Amino acid sequence: MNILIAPDSFKDSLAAPLVCEQLRRGLLETFPAAHCQVLPLADGGEGTLETLASVLGGEFVECAVHDPLFRPIRARYLWLSATATAVIEMAQASGLELLTAAERNASGTTTLGTGELVADALARGARHVVLTVGGSATNDAGLGLATALGYRFWDENDHLVPPIGGNLTRIRRIDLSQVSPRLAEVSCRVVTDVTNPFYGPTGAAHVFATQKGADAAAITHLDAGLRHFAGVLRTTFGADLQQLPGSGAGGGMGGGAACFLRASITSAADWILNITSAAELLKTSDLLITGEGRIDAQTWQGKLLARLLALAAHHQVPVVLVCGTLHDPEAVLADPNVLYATSILPEPMPLAEALARTPELLETQGKLLGRLLSRK
Structure with a gap:
């Protein structure tokens, strides 16, 4: 048998x-x-890298990044040299498990470390980037990820906006002049089985931010931030994220990556079974x-x-x-x-x-x- x-x-x-x-x-x-x-x-959350490595081989690449509270840590991604593919697990650098229960704060956390992993993969010569977005501690819509890749975010007084979820309402314009040119040469995809929209009653903040340390007032503010930021992204990139299934995954990382990385959003289950x-x-x-x-x-x-x-x-x-x-x-x-x-x-x-x-x-x-x- x-x-x-x-x-x-x-x-x-x-x-x-x-x-x-x-x-x-x-x-x-x-x-x-x-x-x-x-x-x-694996379903795209914690443990995905180890599971894929046991099936596909590859090597782990470790680098210095920042955790959700901007503290220095070491994190890693899976490098598949045959196809120059980097598989990046958001939870490695921006995950809820990196924080104690008292440290969870969806308004004050960042995806900067995940962006630093992507930047390292680009410097390594990646032609494909796969980003799994389960288990995040963040609700910054990929603001930190984009900052690590050269995007700059300005408020109405032309002050730089620090990349945390609580600052989404402050952003008035996005500066693309320092973005890594390597991004134009790379195909990117976000893998998730979450289909939630960017904002609203079933969006990133209302559905997921409670487990990330947000109270009712913070959820209202974060949702308003996502709604506002969606308008800024529409003006900059021409994308209507609210109509994109999965844009609310990873605290809005699905939608942010669709703009900042030109990423497609793919079913994690289908991708895992296919690969x-x-x-x-x-x-x-x-x-x-x-x-x-x-x-x-x-x-x-x-x-x-x-x-x-x-x-x-x-x-x-x-x-x-x-x-x-x-x-x-x-x-x-x-x-x-x-x-x-x-x-x-x-x-x-x-x-x-x-x-x-x-x-x-x-x-x-x-x-x-x-x-x-x-x-x-």
Whole structure:
């Protein structure tokens, strides 16, 4: 039997490559005749670089940048030399996990560090830049990113505007005279599964800024800033960002990058599945084992796992789902291509214990699946 093991990460517990390894190890212990291929997946958020590196190879490039609060840190991106492609994970330099809960401040944070990663990739000779925008701590619409690339932002008194989300309302004009000429030679894309608009009730500030430390007053101010800045960008670049799906991703980074980098916005799920050749691997597989930390109603709403399940159904490859917690068994039963779905938890236990035991529990689940499949 040819088995493709292709899970997402188990969030807060185990990265996708390790999820693959634990399932594979357990399965082969009880079903040694199985032929297992592993394909760790990611959704464009934290951990995407490591997952892609485990599949595609490449090298990590580390450089000095600034974190969301302008402090010096080291961050890295993935360099694929064969295609001169830089894969840049926004969370590396501008991520929420870089801040303590007390430091979160959507009005005072910046994407400057992400822009510094892009600038380093341009200096390295990148012909393609892919920017994943999950897990950001910012709501500056790419103001910091643009500043790192030579854009300058001026207020009504011709004073430079520092690149933070709270200053979007101050910007009156954009100076492009010092922008890196290399940008014109590079193709860029933003990958995200967020389709929120730039501003408004379902925009970047109202939907995402609370988790980034914004209270109600700050959200109102940030949304007004995005609305105002959209007008400045329309005047400068001729782009109507409010009509661009995903422009609100990454605190408005989707829309900002569409202007500053001339980037397209692409489905993260589609891009990940395409670049990892998931369809080709499914063509030679008899069974797909996939899953993530939590399977619930959102799993079936066009995200990575839903796209993978649709791809498996297209190639008539049956699926087994493995997860930490299974919250929507009715949705599983509604998919005729899913043979079985199971949680790795043998009994109720505290979350901390479940997270700590995830490697062991995944290996055990692999053993149980191997015993079952070996009887077929």
